[in-house]
Amino acid sequence: MDSFKIKGPSKINGTVEISGSKNAALPIMVATIARPGLYEISNVPDLRDTRTMIKLIEIIGGSISSSNNTLKIDTRYCNNPNAPYDLVKTMRASFYVLGPLLSRFQKASVSLPGGCAWGPRPVDFHLKAFEQMGADVILENGYIQASGKLSGADIIFKVSSVGATGNVLMGCFNLNSQLTIKNASMEPEITDLCHFLVKMGLKIDGIGTKNLTVYPNDSKSSINIKHKIIPDRIEAGTFIAAAVITKSQLTIKNIIISDIKNVLDSFIYIGLKILESSETSITIDFSGEIKKLNISTDVFPGFPTDMQPQWTSVMCLSNVESIVEDRIYHDRFSHIPELIRLGANIKLKNNVVTIYGVDKLKAADVMCTDLRAGAALILAALASEGTTNVSRVYHVDRGYENFESKLRSLGVEICRISS
Ligand code: UD1
Numbered sequence: 001m002d003s004f005k006i007k008g009p010s011k012i013n014g015t016v017e018i019s020g021s022k023n024a025a026l027p028i029m030v031a032t033i034a035r036p037g038l039y040e041i042s043n044v045p046d047l048r049d050t051r052t053m054i055k056l057i058e059i060i061g062g063s064i065s066s067s068n069n070t071l072k073i074d075t076r077y078c079n080n081p082n083a084p085y086d087l088v089k090t091m092r093a094s095f096y097v098l099g100p101l102l103s104r105f106q107k108a109s110v111s112l113p114g115g116c117a118w119g120p121r122p123v124d125f126h127l128k129a130f131e132q133m134g135a136d137v138i139l140e141n142g143y144i145q146a147s148g149k150l151s152g153a154d155i156i157f158k159v160s161s162v163g164a165t166g167n168v169l170m171g172c173f174n175l176n177s178q179l180t181i182k183n184a185s186m187e188p189e190i191t192d193l194c195h196f197l198v199k200m201g202l203k204i205d206g207i208g209t210k211n212l213t214v215y216p217n218d219s220k221s222s223i224n225i226k227h228k229i230i231p232d233r234i235e236a237g238t239f240i241a242a243a244v245i246t247k248s249q250l251t252i253k254n255i256i257i258s259d260i261k262n263v264l265d266s267f268i269y270i271g272l273k274i275l276e277s278s279e280t281s282i283t284i285d286f287s288g289e290i291k292k293l294n295i296s297t298d299v300f301p302g303f304p305t306d307m308q309p310q311w312t313s314v315m316c317l318s319n320v321e322s323i324v325e326d327r328i329y330h331d332r333f334s335h336i337p338e339l340i341r342l343g344a345n346i347k348l349k350n351n352v353v354t355i356y357g358v359d360k361l362k363a364a365d366v367m368c369t370d371l372r373a374g375a376a377l378i379l380a381a382l383a384s385e386g387t388t389n390v391s392r393v394y395h396v397d398r399g400y401e402n403f404e405s406k407l408r409s410l411g412v413e414i415c416r417i418s419s
Contacts, residue, residue: 003391004404006381007413008363012243014410015251018236019045019401020069020229024189026093027166028196028229029053032075033060034100034173035200037223042070044229045401048394052091056083060097076222078104085111085142091398095123096163098146099170102135103219107147112139121329125164129155130171133179152177152216160210160299162187169193169212172202173219181212187300188259192230199225231280233259234306235400238375240267240284241310242407245317245383249275249285250410257282262303266311269293270318290318290357296325309335309376316344317383318357325352335373338366342380342388363388368395375400382412389417 020043030053032039044050046069054064054071061078064071081101088094088111101108113123127137133150150171157164165185170193172179184190186208194207200223203215236255243250244267257264257279264282268274270291276283297305305328315322316339326332330351340346341364345356363386368374374396381388393416396403404414 001391001419002393002397003389003417003419004378004381004393005415005417006378006388006390008382008384008386008388010246010382010412012246012248012250012382012407012410012412015253016239016406016410018231018239018252018254019043021045021189021192021232022047022049022399023093023162023187023234024192025050025229026053027096027170027189027193028227029057029071029073030096030100031170031193031196031200032073032100033057033062033078033097034103034170035219035223036076036078036104036221037200037225039073039075040070040226041073042226042228043231044069044071045232047401048398049091049093052087052094056087056094056097059084059087060101081105081108083108083110088113092121093163095126096167096170098126098130098144099167102130102146102148102150102171103173106149108144110144110146112142112144123163125157125159125161126167129153129164129168133168133171149174151175152179152214155179155181157181157183159183160185162190165190165212166193169197169202169204169214172197172214173200173217175214175216177216179214182210184210184212185299186210188230188233188256196227199227230259231255233263234304234372236260237263237304237307238310238379238400240264240272241307241314241379242382243284244270244272244286244290245314245379247286249283251281251283253281255280255282262301263307266293266295266303270314290314292318292320292322294323297328299328305329305332306372308332309372310379312336312346312353312355313339313376313380315355316346316358316361316380318355319359320357322355322357323352324355327351334369335376338369338373338377339380341366342384344380360385362386365389365391368392371395371399378403378407
């Protein structure tokens with residue numbers, strides 16, 4: 001298992017180019033199964049998770065070639081509506097395949113994803129919605145066996161869910177009556193998926209809002225389309241956090257400012273300065289003390305749970321006390337004991353963290369327990385005195401393209417130790 005050695009405290013300096021969004025690429029890749037066709041998808045980040053999704057599409061019968069972050073996917077001959085445990089257990093987003101398989105084959109056998117590092121993460125909203133759409137859904141030997149031609153329904157999510165919204169939408173090919181979703185996810189990744197599904201032939205009203213309507217359609221014939229994945233707003237937020245925690249100046253390119261507004265505003269509140277900004281790039285600078293701001297995570301356009309661990313690392317070095325509450329995932333705090341190993345002063349109670357800022361962090365051996373917890377530890381390592389050894393970086397490889405080479409190009413002394 002690879003680890004990173006990071007020498008701190010470090011400054012960063014220069015320009016970083018943000019990769020395509022992992023959480024937009026994954027559903028868009030798997031959506032191609034829903035309708036036979038030839039697809040060209042660009043700006044796909046080369047990550048462990050996107051490689052897992054390629055394997056899954058190949059198991060279903062698709063063929064894929066990949067070059068320079070562009071995937072050419074041929075789903076005309078898909079013939080196997082089964083997603084095995086070995087793949088689904090390594091990546092929850094594999095469960096997205098259920099909707100496309102039901103659209104295309106009216107049947108699917110998909111392993112249940114199981115737990116993850118921050119709790120049980122159920123899929124009950126997905127299953128209830130497909131039942132409402134007319135599917136028979138049973139659990140057999142750890143697999144969801146679903147069958148039936150899906151039809152329109154009025155779906156109301158009691159909690160807004162990114163995955164369930166995407167899965168239901170991908171199940172909407174060949175609907176014979178209208179479908180509505182209330183309390184749909186408004187996350188930019190779902191908006192990007194909607195734009196792709198429209199290119200694939202769905203008519204969707206309300207894109208980017210909580211209320212979506214999908215109209216009846218006949219989508220059996222083969223198509224040929226192209227799409228470019230949006231930039232990764234969480235990677236952008238992580239690099240903003242890197243500039244703040246190292247008190248540095250940084251230019252970030254290939255971003256959509258409106259997608260990171262809440263995160264950017266939060267960092268501005270604690271002292272970040274914007275030196276230059278356009279719709280797709282920003283130059284930022286941080287100097288002085290990190291000021292106080294309490295945050296609570298929320299669905300888009302709120303502060304994203306996927307930035308909660310990185311924000312927590314930054315606030316460890318504030319000179320005041322602050323609070324972080326995760327309202328989306330109540331158990332997403334496995335980074336806290338590791339930050340404490342680096343000298344942070346943090347108390348965790350239920351889903352609320354109280355951070356008592358310290359003057360400095362000191363290097364130690366720490367371990368990644370999930371993707372964003374890993375990012376938080378790497379950020380903390382940048383600001384720690386001495387050489388921090390961050391182990392189990394395979395979690396980080398799931399979601400950050402070329403993280404260490406991007407950091408190295410900004411002047412960080414970081415090296416990967418393979419074992
Ligand atoms: C997606 C993101 C993940 C992010 C999360 C929240 C992908 C691949 N992953 O995960 O990075 O942290 O959104 O922004 O895009 N819930 C249920 N039952 C369900 C589904 C969800 O109770 O069937 C609950 C969850 O436990 C959670 C909340 O709903 O409390 C939101 O989860 P959801 O938006 O579904 O997260 P994911 O799609 O799994």
